[in-house]
Amino acid sequence: MSPLEHTVVRAGMDPSFLQKHTSGLRPFPKTIAELIWNGIDAKATLFEILFTTLGPVSKGRTQVSILDNGIGVSDAGLEALVSIDFSPSAKDPSKRGRQGNGSKGFVHQGDRFTVETYDGTVFRTISYTAIELIEMWKNGKALWEIKPLPENHPLKKLSHGTIITIHNLGHGPGVNKHHNRTATRLARELGSLLPFHVPDQITITNEQGIIHPMKKRKIVGRPIVGDTSLTLAGSISYHLGVLEEVEMGEPPVEMHAQGRVCDLQTFLAPLAESNLAPLLTSIHRMLGHFQVTGIITIPSLNEFSVNDRDKFDQDLYDDEERIREIIEWMHQTLVPLLEQELGVSAEKMATRDEETLVKDLLSYLQNSLGAPQDDKPILELETPLEPRIVPTSLELEPGTSIELVISNAKPNSQYLWDDRGSGGFFDVHEGVKVIFTAGFLIGEFAAILQMDGKSIRIPISIVEQKAFQFLRRCRHTQPGMIITHTLQIPSRMTGSFIWELVEKGKGKLTPAKDGQSATHEVSDVYGEYHVRVLHQGQPLGEATCTVFVEPSKQKQPRYPSRSEFLYNGIAFELRMVRAFGTQADVQAALLRRSVKEGHYTILINFLHPCFQTQKDLSRMTSARWLIASAIAEQQMQTSRNSHIGNLPEQQNALAQRIYSEIWSA
Structure with missing residues (x-):
């Protein structure tokens, strides 16, 4: 044993x-x-x-x-x-x-x-x-x-x-x-x-003895592999590589603790306005390079990974010494290693504003060649969030009521509310929204929520006098909307109130003259925000309202024609990438077959040497030639006679004809 x-x-x-x-x-x-x-x-x-x-x-x-x-x-x-x-x-x-x-x-x-x-x-x-x-x-x-x-x-x-x-x-x-x-x-x-x-x-x-080849990612050069130990962050290991070919949706560099937590961009996002921002530029350019993939593992950060494991808790970023140590290590160790593999320094990999050039190209192509007339929208997919209950605990006076809501409720899931031992009762016992009414016995109680096979305990305090609270402690709204918050104030309470946004600069709050309500112009960025009210003059606590800024329940459609043009009935999507390189195998443009039948994607690499130190007119000419070459490549791929003769010469001649046809004016 x-x-x-x-x-x-x-x-x-x-x-x-x-x-x-x-x-x-x-x-x-x-x-x-x-x-x-x-x-x-x-x-x-x-x-x-x-x-x-x-x-x-x-x-x-x-x-x-x-x-x-x-x-x-x-x-x-x-x-x-x-x-x-x-x-x-x-x-x-x-x-x-x-x-x-x-x-x-x-x-x-x-x-x-x-x-x-x-x-x-x-x-x-x-x-x-x-x-x-x-x-x-x-x-x-x-x-x-x-x-x-x-x-x-x-x-x-x-x-x-x-x-x-x-x-x-x-x-x-x-x-x-x-x-x-x-x-x-x-x-x-x-x-x-x-x-x-x-x-x-x-x-x-498989069961029939057939081997299924795994989807693999090929890299150029050597893999960037190693491990080290830092004073505060502890052990760190990394396994990175520069991809030979890039497919749509290719995983970026990921941050792991005791398992995957988030991608590198999510990890760095909270530091955008910190004093570490100057170091982030080179890290974004090299580790965020679209050809770079891999894993950075820091086991000690597991204590900061939230339950849904898609980000790190704010407590990590509050530990300024530890986070500085990690960022400085990335800047001093990983950036130089990637510079060596990519063949360019982070300073020379300057981000250029090429969006306007691409927009002008696309506008011309759509106007002269046409765009897909598919009026069926492509819905942007949202990342599902884990359900949570709001508020998570209750403090009520006898006989008062409050609404509880399941945020991010999953379709077809069952939510059961048990008020036995709660000191009060729910108006219904199943659903994503209930109203709880407190009884008249003073003390500490708890209700139970059953969801997804697990039980969640909701602490409930029934007190003789509650200072004040929001009429609605949880709000769901859309970016940029204006909503009104109202307080529930006991009749015996006197004095004024101080309103504030917990997340400074994320929206605008305008209290009413009597201080018992306020209009709130919410942030235009999706996320979770908090409005806090303090009572001035008497130490009777504070109240907080949680505001979820979310996409509209009716998802906004994205129409393919916004980024696509037609050539001989074939749809091509035009995209901009920045993938610097000087080796012969680093292309200025890449043609990719899209998942949708009959669709292709043309990636224009504006950090290729052919775009360096050139005026806008020259860059426009280079981009036009690359688009014509990509179309010619697609035509050759589908041509029945593409196996005859000298393929490079055929493709080059075809590209010249397409260039003249499209941009003859």
Whole structure:
């Protein structure tokens, strides 16, 4: 028996607790990516992912196995497998799997998890369901099964390694059977969740024995790889590269802690107006270069990653010494390395205002050649936000009421409100909006909200006298709108009020003469803002209203013709990029086939040497020639006779004809 010294055991724990605690691993590719990362921590350099459909006894159910050639899981490693929020890697800054929850992601995919591991000497196995795992926690003990390694076992051909199997995909308590758990999806999405060199080490085979090639990203030059340790930020590792070819939607440089948190631009955004701004210019130009991709991992920042893991908490940016240390390291270490690979210094990679030139080109092309007449709009997709309750706690006088709202509610989700033990009652017990009315018993109480398989406790204080509060403590509006805030003021209260915007400079607030209301011209930037009111003259506290500035529920359409023109019935989208380079393989323009059938994208690289130190007329001429060349390339690609003769000469002659045809005037 192996004692579990770090287990987390809670009364009433069931599989829903596991699913809540590992909600970030709900997507199938993320679950598999975490298991691959565990193998990377174990120094694996080879991974085989195998889908298998079992026989009639298992009713044809599918399982997925991940084999790696890492050092294997030791006897002590069992604790990390069957504990939550603990991993022996937590003390090793060179490893990523420091939280210990990656191996619990199986609860979203199947009904059983099996580990078979061989360290070169001992063959160990363990297998359990979510319920059996919880029993191990409660008992505080777990057990390896140790036995001889079978001669025909896949690990026999390796000197060491591990096989992890998730059984009965789509089955088990709380598992959504409709999710896509296929080899095709893994081949398409898994690579974007791993360092760009790892897909070369992975083989994915489906149930029919067909290998699915992973989507890979090729780089030019050498990968930029390393690790270091800073005084305040601790260990840092980085794996960056300059892409040979860039596709639309290519992942940028990402910031990781104990898993992905956000992209680099999101990480840097809160520093735009800080005293670090002068250092950010070169970082944006080099690490934000559209050909640069990769991962920067700073494990110590995990304490600052918010629950939805799409940004870092403001507390990180309030730690000025730590954030300065990180930014200075990026400027002094990563920028020079990328300058060397890209062949230009950050100072020479000046951002030029080429938008007007592109706009003029596009206007001419649309007027002379036409634009797609597709009146069906392309809706801009929004990033879904996690649901949250507003307000998160209540303080009320007896008999008073307040509205509670689920912000960012998910369609088809069920929200159940339980007022037993709340000291009052809800007007309804299901839905995204309820009204709570306080009873007449003074004291501390709590209500419960059930959503997405988890319970949220809402603290409620019923007091003899509440100083004052907003009539509506949560507001949803659109950018630039003007709304009115009104206070609820007890009849016994006297004195005046001070209104203020917590986020300075984000909107305009105009209080009424009596101080009991105010008009609010909200910010024109999407986000969460707060209006605070202080009572002057008596220390009776403050009140805060949360204002969510959101896109209109009716999404604004984007019409393709705004950026596209037609040539011989083919739609071309014109885009501007800045990708400086002097090597022969760095192009001044790139032609990309769009996802939409019959559409192409022309990328004009305004930081190519052919645009340097040129007047506007010369740059316009260069851009026109590049557009004609890109159209000629597309025509050659679709021509039946493109295999005949000298292709470069044919394409050049065709480009000259197209140039004359379009810009003959």
